[in-house]
Every structure is written in C-alpha cells, then in structure tokens.
Amino acid sequence: xxxxxxxxxxxxxxxxxxxxxxxxxxxxxxxxxxxxxxxxxxxxxxxxxxxxxxxxxxxxxxxxxxxxxxxxxxxxxxxxxxxxxxxxxxxxxxxxxxxxxxxxxxxxxxxxxxxxxxxxxxxxxxxxxxxxxxxxxxxxxxxxxxxxxxxxxxxxxxxxxxxxxxxxxxxxxxxxxxxxxxxxxxxxxxxxxxxxxxxxxxxxxxxxxxxxxxxxxxxxxxxxxxxxxxxxxxxxxxxxxxxxxxxxxxxxxxxxxxxxxxxxxxxxxxxxxxxxxxxxxxxxxxxxxxxxxxxxxxxxxxxxxxxxxxxxxxxxxxxxxxxxxxxxxx
Amino acid sequence: xxxxxxxxxxxxxxxxxxxxxxxxxxxxxxxxxxxxxxxxxxxxxxxxxxxxxxxxxxxxxxxxxxxxxxxxxxxxxxxxxxxxxxxxxxxxxxxxxxxxxxxxxxxxxxxxxxxxxxxxxxxxxxxxxxxxxxxxxxxxxxxxxxxxxxxxxxxxxxxxxxxxxxxxxxxxxxxxxxxxxxxxxxxxxxxxxxxxxxxxxxxxxxxxxxxxxxxxxxxxxxxxxxxxxxxxxxxxxxxxxxxxxxxxxxxxxxxxxxxxxxxxxxxxxxxxxxxxxxxxxxxxxxxxxxxxxxxxxxxxxxxxxxxxxxxxxxxxxxxxxxxxxx
Numbered sequence: 001x002x003x004x005x006x007x008x009x010x011x012x013x014x015x016x017x018x019x020x021x022x023x024x025x026x027x028x029x030x031x032x033x034x035x036x037x038x039x040x041x042x043x044x045x046x047x048x049x050x051x052x053x054x055x056x057x058x059x060x061x062x063x064x065x066x067x068x069x070x071x072x073x074x075x076x077x078x079x080x081x082x083x084x085x086x087x088x089x090x091x092x093x094x095x096x097x098x099x100x101x102x103x104x105x106x107x108x109x110x111x112x113x114x115x116x117x118x119x120x121x122x123x124x125x126x127x128x129x130x131x132x133x134x135x136x137x138x139x140x141x142x143x144x145x146x147x148x149x150x151x152x153x154x155x156x157x158x159x160x161x162x163x164x165x166x167x168x169x170x171x172x173x174x175x176x177x178x179x180x181x182x183x184x185x186x187x188x189x190x191x192x193x194x195x196x197x198x199x200x201x202x203x204x205x206x207x208x209x210x211x212x213x214x215x216x217x218x219x220x221x222x223x224x225x226x227x228x229x230x231x232x233x234x235x236x237x238x239x240x241x242x243x244x245x246x247x248x249x250x251x252x253x254x255x256x257x258x259x260x261x262x263x264x265x266x267x268x269x270x271x272x273x274x275x276x277x278x279x280x281x282x283x284x285x286x287x288x289x290x291x292x293x294x295x296x297x298x299x300x301x302x303x304x305x306x307x308x309x310x311x312x313x314x315x316x317x318x319x320x321x322x323x324x325x326x327x328x329x330x
Numbered sequence: 331x332x333x334x335x336x337x338x339x340x341x342x343x344x345x346x347x348x349x350x351x352x353x354x355x356x357x358x359x360x361x362x363x364x365x366x367x368x369x370x371x372x373x374x375x376x377x378x379x380x381x382x383x384x385x386x387x388x389x390x391x392x393x394x395x396x397x398x399x400x401x402x403x404x405x406x407x408x409x410x411x412x413x414x415x416x417x418x419x420x421x422x423x424x425x426x427x428x429x430x431x432x433x434x435x436x437x438x439x440x441x442x443x444x445x446x447x448x449x450x451x452x453x454x455x456x457x458x459x460x461x462x463x464x465x466x467x468x469x470x471x472x473x474x475x476x477x478x479x480x481x482x483x484x485x486x487x488x489x490x491x492x493x494x495x496x497x498x499x500x501x502x503x504x505x506x507x508x509x510x511x512x513x514x515x516x517x518x519x520x521x522x523x524x525x526x527x528x529x530x531x532x533x534x535x536x537x538x539x540x541x542x543x544x545x546x547x548x549x550x551x552x553x554x555x556x557x558x559x560x561x562x563x564x565x566x567x568x569x570x571x572x573x574x575x576x577x578x579x580x581x582x583x584x585x586x587x588x589x590x591x592x593x594x595x596x597x598x599x600x601x602x603x604x605x606x607x608x609x610x611x612x613x614x615x616x617x618x619x620x621x622x623x624x625x626x627x628x629x630x631x632x633x634x635x636x637x638x639x640x641x642x643x644x645x646x647x648x649x650x651x652x653x654x655x656x
Contacts (some may be wrong), residue, residue: 023468051467057497062456062490069460072445073395075468092487096450097457105438106429107652109445141653165655 007177009151010040013158027054028080060089071113084119098167099142118172127297132262149213151181156190173211193240201231204255219315254285264292286322331546350380371434376404378575381601383408385548395474397458400435402447411439414637423641430644452485462502473501473559481512496533499564509574514586527569542570
C-alpha cells in the first residue's frame with residue numbers, strides 16, 4: 001500500500017491504462033504541460049507525448065464531439081471537461097451523440113470513452129463553477145455515471161471506466177483532489193455498479209457519493225456519541241446503481257437518509273428515495289429523508305456556500321429525528 | 331470541366347450517372363411509400379443534391395469515414411450502403427440497417443464507414459472531425475468526410491471543428507451542401523457573407539466553392555481535397571452550391587420560394603440532367619442505353635421496397651435491447 005492523493009490516483013489510473021492500451025489517449029483543456037488545473041493529468045505528457053496527451057483549445061463542443069467521433073471508430077479517448085458546469089457548451093454531444101449511438105445503431109456502433117470532469121463547491125468559485133450536475137447525466141439513457149469519493153475508488157473505477165465499452169461520465173470533486181488515501185501497489189479494478197459500505201452500522205443508512213461521503217462519515221462519528229450507529233453507503237456509481245447493496249443496508253437499518261451536494265429538487269436522491277419507497281416500503285421504520293443542496297445557485301461567499309450544501313450538523317439532526325424522534329432543522 | 335483531364339472514363343461517368351439516378355429513385359420511392367404510411371418518420375429528401383455525395387464517395391474507399399446529416403440517404407447510397415436494409419429501416423422493420431430503431435435520420439452503415447447519420451444539425455462536423463482524429467492516430471491511410479448543410483454551417487460546432495481540424499492537420503474534408511434553405515430560411519437571410527467557403531481562410535486551410543449540381547466539378551474539388559488529406563496535409567473546406575428540389579421535409583408547403591425558382595433549377599442545373607446531356611452529346615449514350623439504365627435502377631429499388639415490405643416490424647419485446655454495449 002502507498003498513500004497518495006486523489007488527483008495522483010486519477011493520473012496513475014490514466015497512465016496505467018495508456019501503457020496497457022495504445023488506443024487510450026487523453027484530450028482536454030490544459031491537460032498537457034501543466035497536467036490540468038487540478039493536476040490530475042500531471043506527468044502524462046512526459047511519458048506519452050503530445051499525440052496521446054492532447055491539449056485542446058477552449059472548445060468543449062469539439063472536445064466532447066471529437067472524442068465521441070474517435071471513439072465511434074474504436075479509439076478509447078478520455079476527454080476532460082474542466083468544470084462540469086461547462087457541459088452546457090457541449091451538451092448536444094452528451095445528450096444526443098455519445099449516449100444514443102449504441103442504442104440507435106442496435107449495438108453496431110459503440111462509444112467506448114470516458115468524459116472526465118469535476119464539480120462541487122468549496123472554493124468560492126461561484127454559481128458557474130461549483131455545481132453538482134450528476135442528475136443531468138443520470139437522466140439520459142445510455143450513459144454510465146461514476147462519482148468516486150476516495151483515491152482508492154477513483155483509481156479502480158477510472159481504470160474500469162476506460163475499459164468499459166460505453167460512454168462513462170466520470171465526475172470528480174474539486175474538494176477531493178488533495179485528499180489522501182491508501183492505494184495498493186499492485187493493479188486492481190473496481191466494477192461499476194458496486195456500492196461500498198464505508199462504515200458499518202445498524203440504526204440508519206446514510207446513502208451518498210462523492211465528497212458528501214466524507215461528510216457522512218464525520219456525521220456518523222458524531223452520531224456514535226449520541227448512541228446512533230450509522231451505516232454509510234457510498235454508491236460510487238449512480239448508473240449502474242447497486243440497488244442490492246441499498247436493499248441489504250435498508251433491511252438491516254430500516255431508516256434511510258440520502259445526502260448529496262446537488263440541489264434537492266429532482267436530484268439523484270429523489271430517484272434513490274423513490275426506488276426504496278417502491279421496492280422496500282415494508283422494510284422502512286421511518287420516512288426516507290434527504291439532506292441535500294438548497295434549490296438555489298451556489299452562492300460565492302464562504303458561509304452561504306457552505307450552508308447551502310448539506311452539513312454535518314444537518315445530517316446529524318436528520319438522523320436523530322428518524323432514530324430518536326425530535327424536530328428537524330432545515 | 332473536362333472529364334478526361336480528371337482521369338475519368340466513360341465507364342466512370344456512367345457509374346456516377348447511375349448512382350445519382352439510384353439515389354433519386356430510391357428517395358422517390360421512399361416518398362411514395364411514405365404517402366401510403368408504409369415508410370414512416372420525418373422525411374428530409376436529398377433530391378437535387380445527389381451530385382455532392384456521388385462526386386465525393388466515388389473517390390472514397392470502403393474504409394474511409396463519412397459523417398452525415400438528417401438528409402442522409404444520398405450519402406449512404408453513394409458510400410455503398412445496402413439499399414434493401416435502408417428501405418427496411420425507413421419502414422421501421424427488423425431487417426432495417428438498425429433493426430428499425432434508428433429511422434430516416436439516424437441510418438447506419440458501419441461496414442462502409444458511415445457510423446451513424448444524425449438528426450442534430452452540426453453534429454456531423456464534430457463527429458466527422460473525430461473520425462479524422464482516429465484516422466490520423468490509428469489508421470493513417472483513411473480519411474473522413476463531414477457533410478453538413480448551410481444550416482449546419484451556422485452552428486457553433488462548425489467553428490470549433492474547423493479550428494481543431496486545421497490546428498491538428500486532421501484528414502477531414504468539410505463539405506457544406508449549401509442547398510440555399512435552412513428549412514424556410516434562405517441563406518441570404520441566415521449568413522452574413524451569403525457564402526461559406528471564404529471562412530476557410532480564417533483557419534488557414536483551402537476553401538473553395540463549386541457548382542454542387544455538376545458532379546464533375548464536385549469530383550475535381552473532392553479529389554484535390556482527399557489527396558491532400560491522404561498526404562497528411564490537413565483539412566479542406568468545400569462549399570457545394572446545390573439546391574434542394576423538394577421541401578425541407580415531405581409536407582413542407584414551401585411558401586418561402588416560388589415554383590418558378592424550383593422549376594428553373596430542375597430545367598437548367600439538375601445534376602442528373604447535366605450528366606445525361608454530357609453522356610448523350612459526347613459519349614454516344616443512346617436513348618436505349620438510358621432506358622436500360624433507368625430500368626435497372628427501378629428494378630433495384632423495387633427489390634429494396636419488396637425487401638422492406640416483407641420485413642417484420644421492430645417488436646416491443648426488443649426495444650430494451652442494446653442500450654449498452656457489453
């Protein structure tokens with residue numbers, strides 16, 4: 001095992017897959033010399049050269065579209081959209097091209113590519129560089145959507161995403177790049193569609209993904225002091241969704257809180273809640289709660305930026321409410 | 331344009347003439363069966379523009395890629411796609427080229443390098459550039475041709491694709507099929523300069539405008555561009571001045587143009603009429619030859635119609651298949 005940062009895990013996954021398969025290449029804004037504004041492609045240019053580490057103009061439509069066009073021919077591009085918020089500039093490619101190709105051609109043309117991007121708040125980047133837009137992607141049939149929370153998961157999931165024969169939207173979190181975690185020296189893969197229990201518990205299941213998992217773990221620690229044993233389930237990939245893992249956990253706890261940074265309204269939590277209500281109603285001992293982002297653009301100033309997202313305090317409060325009774329704040 | 335100087339033989343000209351006729355007859359049949367409710371969908375016909383696809387595809391190998399639009403029949407046929415499977419696709423049948431799930435605007439013939447036509451105007455520009463990136467990295471003997479219309483020429487994707495392709499010297503030929511109308515909007519009212527080809531200068535690549543209804547002019551420009559791409563010298567932009575003889579879609583009332591305007595093009599600048607005249611005046615092409623060719627095209631399309639009609643419609647039981655690749 002070695003301890004590395006999340007961004008280093010991304011770079012390591014890319015390097016390993018590029019060594020393994022010459023059809024894998026990277027393209028995006030500033031990915032070459034600087035290794036990207038988040039340093040997640042650092043070192044790749046030196047090893048693989050400018051043919052396979054392609055710096056592009058600020059042309060998101062071309063980045064996504066050209067990568068899709070190359071993937072249709074059999075390449076395995078990893079295209080980077082610097083901020084998920086920039087997806088608006090190339091959304092046709094996501095909505096109508098990469099996602100629909102396999103289905104509409106009856107499997108004759110596939111798009112084996114990864115669209116790497118990052119989102120989330122925490123750096124006072126304001127409303128157009130802090131969003132959590134995963135629901136835009138989970139709503140589109142034909143895409144897979146992955147949102148890792150740790151360096152270990154990021155590396156194993158990215159390697160799998162690159163080998164997947166479908167378009168995978170791989171959303172990192174700007175607040176995670178510097179976080180550290182243990183990663184094995186030897187090669188490993190993590191399948192898409194396998195959730196991970198990040199903390200075992202018996203009283204309440206907190207379902208989350210991406211950076212919110214870390215907050216859920218902090219909340220679980222506080223809940224322990226209040227006599228509540230919380231399980232933290234990290235979905236890791238939203239599509240495919242590991243409903244089996246959700247079922248197993250809900251059967252054990254009977255109580256569910258879903259937490260994510262994205263706006264609550266029609267966020268991914270709504271989908272998870274609906275599926276649990278449909279399929280596991282009899283297992284529930286309490287209403288399903290969501291602790292999610294406020295339905296507003298992300299404000300820039302520090303305190304509103306923090307308070308418009310889920311906090312440990314609100315998560316703890318929600319858990320206390322459904323486990324021990326009481327009034328819910330916010 | 332002297333066909334001999336282009337290195338073309340009588341046989342080549344007959345082949346191109348037949349191709350243009352085949353595209354037209356295929357589409358005329360598609361329209362006829364659409365009117366009977368047997369062909370389904372939103373019908374955007376290529377009638378009048380056949381010389382563009384024919385001139386380019388004559389120079390392409392099976393392995394070369396083309397990226398197409400909602401007006402895709404001509405591109406598919408000229409590139410060598412199976413017209414039986416095309417007609418069946420237009421009818422929503424299991425024996426269609428996408429088993430009935432793609433339809434008119436999204437037909438696919440990967441075996442001849444058409445990876446999927448497109449209902450989104452401008453998508454062929456970025457996707458075609460992507461095919462060219464694949465060629466440049468992994469299959470340097472191949473090139474890519476991206477067809478789009480004057481409508482597509484005004485999408486943002488046009489600029490991003492042209493710039494990136496020029497920057498990376500990708501083997502792609504951008505072909506603007508300027509048929510003068512984006513649905514109802516005349517090119518003079520949509521496009522600041524009125525024409526497109528001069529935009530190439532802004533990307534430092536060659537840009538030319540040719541009579542897109544003269545298959546020899548198209549062929550000549552295409553040859554230069556394709557040769558240049560194969561030599562690794564990068565993209566070319568060719569504006570083909572053509573004309574859509576039918577409405578934007580079947581059922582279009584065409585209140586935006588006069589019947590006289592359409593009749594004038596049909597009479598004096600129709601790609602099929604032009605080639606027929608050349609063959610008859612210079613190459614001993616007889617009425618009998620013409621009749622025989624027309625009959626063979628009609629028979630070929632009739633067989634495609636029969637193939638389509640005999641096919642089974644796409645089944646509801648199959649509609650969940652192939653959302654993801656394995």
